[in-house]
Amino acid sequence: MSSNEISADPAGTGPFARPVADARHNEVVSPSSLVVHFPASEPLKLDCEQELAPFAVAYQTYGTLNAEKSNAILICHALTGDQHVHNRHPVTGKEGWWDTLVGPGKPVDTNRFFVICSNILGGCMGTTGPASFNPATRRPYGLDFPVITIADMVRAQVRLVDHLGIKQLFSVIGGSMGGMQVLEWAASYKDRLLTAIPIATAATHSAQNIAFHEVGRQAVMADPNWREGNYHAFATRPSAGLAVARMAAHITYLSEKALQDKFGRGLQDRTARSFSFDADFKIESYLRHQGSTFVDRFDANSYLYITRAMDYFDLEAAHGGKLANAFRGTTAQFCVVSFTSDWLYPTRDSKEIVKALNAVAANVSFVEIESDKGHDAFLLEEPEFFATIRGFVNAAAAKHGLAAPGELV
Amino acid sequence: MSSNEISADPAGTGPFARPVADARHNEVVSPSSLVVHFPASEPLKLDCEQELAPFAVAYQTYGTLNAEKSNAILICHALTGDQHVHNRHPVTGKEGWWDTLVGPGKPVDTNRFFVICSNILGGCMGTTGPASFNPATRRPYGLDFPVITIADMVRAQVRLVDHLGIKQLFSVIGGSMGGMQVLEWAASYKDRLLTAIPIATAATHSAQNIAFHEVGRQAVMADPNWREGNYHAFATRPSAGLAVARMAAHITYLSEKALQDKFGRGLQDRTARSFSFDADFKIESYLRHQGSTFVDRFDANSYLYITRAMDYFDLEAAHGGKLANAFRGTTAQFCVVSFTSDWLYPTRDSKEIVKALNAVAANVSFVEIESDKGHDAFLLEEPEFFATIRGFVNAAAAKHGLAAPGELV
Numbered sequence: 079m080s081s082n083e084i085s086a087d088p089a090g091t092g093p094f095a096r097p098v099a100d101a102r103h104n105e106v107v108s109p110s111s112l113v114v115h116f117p118a119s120e121p122l123k124l125d126c127e128q129e130l131a132p133f134a135v136a137y138q139t140y141g142t143l144n145a146e147k148s149n150a151i152l153i154c155h156a157l158t159g160d161q162h163v164h165n166r167h168p169v170t171g172k173e174g175w176w177d178t179l180v181g182p183g184k185p186v187d188t189n190r191f192f193v194i195c196s197n198i199l200g201g202c203m204g205t206t207g208p209a210s211f212n213p214a215t216r217r218p219y220g221l222d223f224p225v226i227t228i229a230d231m232v233r234a235q236v237r238l239v240d241h242l243g244i245k246q247l248f249s250v251i252g253g254s255m256g257g258m259q260v261l262e263w264a265a266s267y268k269d270r271l272l273t274a275i276p277i278a279t280a281a282t283h284s285a286q287n288i289a290f291h292e293v294g295r296q297a298v299m300a301d302p303n304w305r306e307g308n309y310h311a312f313a314t315r316p317s318a319g320l321a322v323a324r325m326a327a328h329i330t331y332l333s334e335k336a337l338q339d340k341f342g343r344g345l346q347d348r349t350a351r352s353f354s355f356d357a358d359f360k361i362e363s364y365l366r367h368q369g370s371t372f373v374d375r376f377d378a379n380s381y382l383y384i385t386r387a388m389d390y391f392d393l394e395a396a397h398g399g400k401l402a403n404a405f406r407g408t409t410a411q412f413c414v415v416s417f418t419s420d421w422l423y424p425t426r427d428s429k430e431i432v433k434a435l436n437a438v439a440a441n442v443s444f445v446e447i448e449s450d451k452g453h454d455a456f457l458l459e460e461p462e463f464f465a466t467i468r469g470f471v472n473a474a475a476a477k478h479g480l481a482a483p484g485e486l487v
Numbered sequence: 488m489s490s491n492e493i494s495a496d497p498a499g500t501g502p503f504a505r506p507v508a509d510a511r512h513n514e515v516v517s518p519s520s521l522v523v524h525f526p527a528s529e530p531l532k533l534d535c536e537q538e539l540a541p542f543a544v545a546y547q548t549y550g551t552l553n554a555e556k557s558n559a560i561l562i563c564h565a566l567t568g569d570q571h572v573h574n575r576h577p578v579t580g581k582e583g584w585w586d587t588l589v590g591p592g593k594p595v596d597t598n599r600f601f602v603i604c605s606n607i608l609g610g611c612m613g614t615t616g617p618a619s620f621n622p623a624t625r626r627p628y629g630l631d632f633p634v635i636t637i638a639d640m641v642r643a644q645v646r647l648v649d650h651l652g653i654k655q656l657f658s659v660i661g662g663s664m665g666g667m668q669v670l671e672w673a674a675s676y677k678d679r680l681l682t683a684i685p686i687a688t689a690a691t692h693s694a695q696n697i698a699f700h701e702v703g704r705q706a707v708m709a710d711p712n713w714r715e716g717n718y719h720a721f722a723t724r725p726s727a728g729l730a731v732a733r734m735a736a737h738i739t740y741l742s743e744k745a746l747q748d749k750f751g752r753g754l755q756d757r758t759a760r761s762f763s764f765d766a767d768f769k770i771e772s773y774l775r776h777q778g779s780t781f782v783d784r785f786d787a788n789s790y791l792y793i794t795r796a797m798d799y800f801d802l803e804a805a806h807g808g809k810l811a812n813a814f815r816g817t818t819a820q821f822c823v824v825s826f827t828s829d830w831l832y833p834t835r836d837s838k839e840i841v842k843a844l845n846a847v848a849a850n851v852s853f854v855e856i857e858s859d860k861g862h863d864a865f866l867l868e869e870p871e872f873f874a875t876i877r878g879f880v881n882a883a884a885a886k887h888g889l890a891a892p893g894e895l896v
Contacts, residue, residue, distance in 0.1 A: 126762040225762040285746040285770045286738065292771045293735045295764065296778070300727035302711055318709035326702045326735050329695065334830075337694040343801060351799055353535035353634040355704065355791060359798065361694045362701045369705070382764060389768065390760055392752060
């Protein structure tokens with residue numbers, strides 16, 4: 079879109095070992111997305127007090143930015159998500175991860191809105207992360223990549239939005255870790271958004287959630303192929319460890335009832351127990367599949383950095399121990415959404431957000447969606463959820479003079 | 488107690504590699520407990536249709552068996568428990584794992600009852616398991632050990648009880664996997680017990696619980712030191728993988744609230760985030776400690792076999808798809824106990840057991856204990872739980888003519 083947007087990172091073709099030059103690795107060095115490169119002269123200041131420079135942000139857009147630049151919606155993705163919200167994924171070939179919610183005629187209607195989604199800082203789909211080329215060492219960052227925070231991720235998004243010349247976003251929307259980014263936007267960039275939709279998220283990561291993340295990290299680090307994060311140089315990948323991490327996490331994304339209803343004690347491709355350690359049960363087979371496919375599309379070090387950023391997220395502590403302080407002075411309109419069977423970010427976490435917003439007399443609506451699907455519900459077919467988002471977005475658009483589909487302003 | 492009880496397994500001193508000849512390994516080959524050896528002529532018939540022979544059962548006893556042999560209580564231990572209910576542990580040096588419940592004057596009063604606890608089949612504290620000497624190969628079984636079931640564990644216990652000359656147990660008591668054994672006793676050996684106390688358990692292992700176990704097994708198997716189960720021969724142990732398995736499991740033993748109250752987002756030995764992958768948070772430090780201490784006292788293959796046995800447990804399927812059938816004809820008196828914050832074996836699992844017992848007009852009392860402590864509550868200080876067990880045991884003892892403490896019959 080401008081002169082400093084190129085589709086490949088020339089540094090990525092440099093002399094560092096590129097052991098597994100597959101589709102996934104190509105997305106690190108030469109993403110299929112649009113990319114904005116911020117040069118060394120425009121560093122990103124991080125919470126850890128280091129500066130990252132140069133850095134790149136890879137992103138996708140859908141729909142058309144209007145002349146007033148008033149119809150932009152930023153989608154923030156979750157831990158293992160990426161910018162491919164509403165297009166075929168360049169590595170997996172699958173449909174966009176939020177095709178259910180975003181698209182022409184969908185609740186977030188791309189006939190009407192200009193939708194942006196960028197790969198988060200620390201990710202592995204083109205935005206600078208631990209798999210990216212480190213100009214200082216002329217090899218991938220690995221553990222030389224600075225430990226980042228949700229606020230740092232949002233700083234990178236702000237730079238992208240600035241670059242696109244958008245002064246105020248119509249909305250910032252995200253689920254799970256994406257919701258944390260929404261909250262960070264609302265807290266730190268109050269004049270940059272009209273509405274905020276944090277979904278299935280929390281303002282403060284709980285001890286149990288830190289615990290599950292720590293198990294995942296330890297699984298990766300226990301894999302000898304991790305090699306202290308320097309696996310790129312050894313033509314290896316800690317795939318076994320990363321698969322275990324993914325399996326453990328995956329359990330937390332579904333409700334107990336969803337697992338029971340979907341798999342129960344059903345056997346996989348057999349009629350009786352094998353009396354072995356094969357995947358006798360459907361649930362075992364399913365988890366193994368989740369683990370093995372994940373490692374094909376995700377970088378293990380990115381997994382460490384992103385889970386760490388989530389664990390570090392504590393909007394309450396960052397605002398003097400009082401969550402309401404984070405939102406003081408906000409003029410944005412909030413729609414907070416939770417799901418009844420989500421035990422990773424249960425409704426009480428959303429209620430804390432709502433309470434804090436109420437304490438500063440913010441404009442907030444809160445909806446708890448009845449669902450058996452657990453945390454993953456926000457990614458799945460949930461008509462009540464879709465209706466909630468559609469209703470909120472349309473009403474806010476009307477209020478702010480944005481044309482409804484088929485209307486002229 | 489009889490001529491075939493010896494304190495060491497001579498086979499254990501054989502020519503197989505004994506790479507880590509530490510206190511734990513000594514308990515496999517030469518347990519500190521009493522051991523009964525069943526010779527090759529008295530095999531144990533297993534559900535997998537193999538026979539195990541010879542085999543040994545290591546056990547502890549507390550209190551005195553009365554002349555009528557009517558005051559015996561069998562305690563069944565959980566996944567990572569063992570026979571050291573009420574004595575200092577030979578490997579860890581810690582107090583017995585159920586010292587809170589069992590001992591002189593305790594709810595299970597050893598002044599009054601003869602308490603037996605045996606290491607389960609497949610364990611690693613002296614009863615035959617995958618770390619034991621396989622006479623066929625003259626090295627540890629490893630994955631040559633047959634895949635066992637809860638019913639097989641109980642078969643080994645029945646052999647021990649027979650060996651002790653006890654026709655009818657006053658009670659069989661156990662929590663978690665111990666509770667599964669209690670249910671199996673009640674279902675398959677109806678004339679061998681007067682009372683049964685299944686605690687924090689289920690008649691059928693859920694999909695979510697299978698899922699967590701599968702993650703643990705995959706963590707062990709992903710460790711290159713596991714070497715297809717043959718690590719004994721390589722002077723290695725899959726400690727990293729086993730530690731990850733333990734960490735994941737440990738989260739499920741505590742309630743979300745217990746984790747939040749005990750650890751919250753508290754930092755460990757620091758005042759600010761380190762911006763590294765150190766154990767910044769107390770919960771991380773705690774989990775790493777749980778993982779690293781566990782591997783000193785437990786055999787990785789035992790972990791695989793025992794979790795598998797739990798996953799296979801399905802008393803309903805074993806009785807024609809109707810749990811009530813399992814208990815038809817029982818004359819035992821049941822006390823079923825659950826804990827409000829246990830999400831591994833939630834109250835609804837206990838209610839299924841109670842419903843099945845009611846359907847066959849069994850004598851059953853059911854108590855749900857209010858507790859924040861999660862699944863581990865059965866091992867911790869829970870006065871209401873202690874009072875429940877004490878009350879049930881004393882009333883049943885009185886009914887069956889067993890002397891109360893200080894009384895003469």
